[in-house]
């Protein structure tokens with residue numbers, strides 16, 4: 205047998221035995237395994253972790269309180285410089301209106317991320333969070349990605365832990381894992397040199413976890429990163445999860461290069477997206493949930509993702525400005541999400557941020573590892 209096949213067979217055996225993979229094994233899978241093998245292995249891991257034939261999703265809404273940003277990431281079509289005529293800070297009434305619409309649809313979570321505004325401080329966000337908590341006490345406030353918190357800490361010359369503590373006290377429930385892109389500084393220097401470094405992104409997440417604030421992890425790939433840097437990104441997330449256990453989920457998407465961004469990169473094929481998703485499922489053995497990205501992959505891609513390691517359809521979000529500003533408009537309504545999950549052979553169920561089932565249909569009984577979905 206060819207040496208590569210022998211090594212891939214040994215790696216497959218390790219995956220099926222539930223053993224942890226090393227960086228070089230991840231890289232070999234990335235470079236040499238065929239797509240079918242990656243899908244089979246990722247699906248086996250997904251079934252071991254989530255034996256019930258169910259795919260979850262959450263009804264949420266993305267609200268971007270401001271598009272003003274001084275960080276100038278080359279892949280971003282969403283932000284505006286402070287003096288741009290298109291710069292905005294959403295009035296409170298507009299935020300209320302968006303949340304009222306979300307609640308009318310049965311929404312349970314609002315995701316608030318935005319630009320790195322040069323003047324909005326922690327106090328401003330605390331007032332906003334406290335106001336929303338008072339007005340909507342049952343709404344989960346998932347807000348301010350690690351780079352946004354790092355930006356506030358830098359502006360105010362205080363440790364990120366202090367910013368997190370104040371936001372938490374004001375009503376922050378959890379932190380979205382945006383702005384990770386690739387957690388390798390060579391890559392960050394090329395695409396987002398003014399943004400939090402890899403260590404700074406991880407440190408904000410660590411400090412949140414230490415305060416009992418759960419966060420998510422993300423990855424945006426398909427630009428200037430090398431294959432080994434994708435693996436390094438995943439293993440840095442895995443190491444922090446070993447340390448804190450604070451990530452609830454992982455989501456990845458490829459760079460959207462189709463509208464007015466400065467970064468130029470060859471478009472990632474759907475096959476490469478599925479390879480990376482499957483690798484994430486195989487390497488992130490300590491992060492329980494992996495989300496499909498229907499916002500960037502469309503309905504067909506998201507359905508396929510469910511056979512490449514994903515167990516969740518992410519948010520039925522009503523807006524996705526940071527992604528859609530770059531030209532992605534494939535938002536699905538809630539019935540459409542349900543239809544897509546069913547068509548892929550799973551039962552759809554609504555969940556909360558912590559992956560508790562909050563669906564009138566109730567949870568499904570587990571059918572044992574390996575049961576066909």
Ligand code: SF4
Nearest residue numbers: 273275276277280319
């Ligand atoms: S990705 Fe975020 S930090 Fe970077 S330019 Fe866009 S809004 Fe600013």
